[in-house]
Amino acid sequence: IKKIRHDMNRIGNELNKLVNRSLDRHVRLAVTGLSRSGKTAFITSLINQLLHVSTNPRLPLFTAVRDGNLLGAKRVPQRDMHVPKFGYDESMGSLLSSPPAWPEPTRDVSQTRLALRYKPQKGPMKLFQETATLYLDIVDYPGEWLLDLPLLDLDFMAWSKQQTKVLKGKRLELAQEWMAIGETFDPFAPADEVLIERISAAFTDYLYKCKAEGGLHWVQPGRFVLPGELAGAPVLQFFPMIWDHNYTEQQLQQADEHSNIGMLKSRYKYYQQHVVKAFYRDHFSKFDRQIILVDCLQPLNAGTESFNDMRQALDQLMQSFKYGRSSLLRRLFSPRIDKVLFAATKSDHVTPEQHPNLVSLLQQLVNEAWQTASFEGIKMDCVSLASIQATEPGFVAHQGSQVPALRGCNLEGESQTIFPGEVPRRLPNESFWQNNGFDFVNFRPLAQQSDEPLPHIRMDKALQYLLGDKLK
Ligand code: GDP
Structure with a gap:
């Protein structure tokens, strides 16, 4: 009887292992954007937020964390051994140095893999297992590469x-x-x-x-x-x-x-x-989810030609997500991205009451192309976020009233309090460019504690959109 019980136990364990393995899930999240749109900062923050999930008070909009279902995350070796690894340690090294510095951007495709341990809430997962693992591959590649599709x-x-x-x-x-x-x-x-x-x-x-x-x-x-x-x-x-x-x-x-x-x-x-x-x-056709980072503020600073050019670049970039039957990509492969998130980055460069305008501007930038193309079966949304918040919002007295302002250190380390200007709600017209009062400075990252998650704005909203359904 002892032997039978032993065998049964062993079979039970094996079965459990098998079930576990077959129920483990896997998602490939691609991160792109034109150079300096904020990819390196975004991926560093994304990994950092996930590594801190069990004690991270900064992710209220990410339901798996809010409800305590995401138990923890760890970095594991990636499977694609020919793809360079994303330099998370180097990036954190820069942010934690004194004075803190922005990470060096990567210039090629890079990848990193996280194992996310969570409590399944429904379906066969819940039936068989107390905990399950979602393997998250984060792939970073320059948005410029998508401009080559045509x-x-x-x-x-x-x-x-x-x-x-x-x-x-x-x-x-x-x-x-x-x-x-x-x-x-x-x-x-x-x-x-x-x-x-x-x-x-x-x-x-x-x-x-x-x-x-x-x-x-x-x-x-x-x-x-x-x-x-x-x-x-x-x-x-x-x-x-x-x-x-x-x-x-x-x-x-x-x-x-x-x-x-x-x-x-x-x-x-x-x-x-x-x-x-x-x-x-080799890469694109294997992505499940895509986030496209857009720095709307730099072209607003630089002027009309730069802004229109970015618009054109975004239109081109979006061609890669048009999967209509006769689309070029559909003829070549069967891409499988089902959700795309457009994110206006560096929102900490403008005061919080401007954030809705930033989202609305981004929506306008991408919507036209989105409306006229056939993006079969792909969901799309827009957010504004700051991967690594470098300013603190507040108010300053100005001619007897309180006006919104930002406080931070510029790259030379001088403390500054500024109002960078208003973000246009709609695509800017001639009069905006003529009276352009928009002017932001680059801020140095705030000093960090190594055991605390990086400060951010709405990274949790992005995480929820990109991964929320995979952690149920
Ligand atoms: P990449 O070329 O797309 O990888 O862009 P990076 O991530 O290197 O970002 C380019 C620069 O944008 C950084 O060096 C920072 O100066 C700035 N930046 C990126 N993300 C943020 C952010 O969340 N807040 C602020 N204030 N600046 C950012």
Whole structure:
């Protein structure tokens, strides 16, 4: 009898293990946004908030924590061993240093895995288990990479035409050097790798300048400015053919493959297949949830061209979530993202009564594209948040009344109390740009205690939207 009982116990244990394993859940959360939108800060805060769940008083809107069902989280080794690990320890190191500093941003795809232990509330999980595990993979990638999707639908000549069309205003100014270097480029001469490398470097430099000096976000090809592991590789050495005045399109189309333009075409094709498509196939098609971070405040500061450019970049970026039957992505893979959250980041840069305006502005920015496209089966929402709150809101006396203000330290460490301005509720018109009183400064993060969760604004709302249903 003892033996039978022993065996039964053993079988019971095995069965339990099996059930546990099959009931463990898994979710891949992708985090993206254009560079400096706040991805590194967001992921650092997300991991930090989850690692502190059992004692975290700062997550009232995340029901799994509020109701005590999320018991704890720990970091576990990731499964995709070829993807670099997100540098959480390094990021926390910067925030905890004295004086505190913002983490160094990552420039490539990176990943981290958390195991979340929770008490299931319904379904077969509740029946079989007291506790279950949700494995959360957080994947971070530059939003610039999504700007490349339309390249899959354009051949080299069509892309060159499109690039020629956008060369105006600030872009044209910034392109002068590159255009001058390529002026004598002969598309039909035998392929000259050294020359192509030189012109490509000038083209890449122009793209960098668009971002850094022009405050522009729509740069293509996206990998040229965020090459990750491809830095210096020939696949990132080509440029659009914009000096084709002397030749007909047909002549250029039919050029020999060993000519200069032949080499540009073949590198462009390689980029399409091995960089753009590979990202969608190896990463994007496996995401379950997506958060897109948007810094609406920097373009408001920078002016109308920058703002409109960001709008265009966001429109392009959203193409990746259009899964209508005939969409480019649906033709290539079957993507499975079912929820997208747009988040206006760094909301601690403006006073709290401006936060609803920030959300409304973001909604306007993304809604038009959202309304006209078919985003089959994908839910979408907008929030404003601060991943790591660096200011304290308050009031200051001004001409006899109390006006809202923010207090914080600027990057040089000087304490400041300011009212950065009003965020427009709707897409800004001419008069906004003419009377633009909007001006914010960058704040240094507040000093932190290592055993306390990072201060934030509405990270719990984002967590609830992205993970709430997975922890039931
Ligand atoms: P990434 O390039 O998308 O990874 O952007 P980062 O996370 O590196 O953020 C860029 C910069 O934005 C940081 O260095 C900070 O100066 C600022 N920033 C990011 N998140 C916040 C936030 O929640 N509050 C404030 N005040 N600044 C932030």
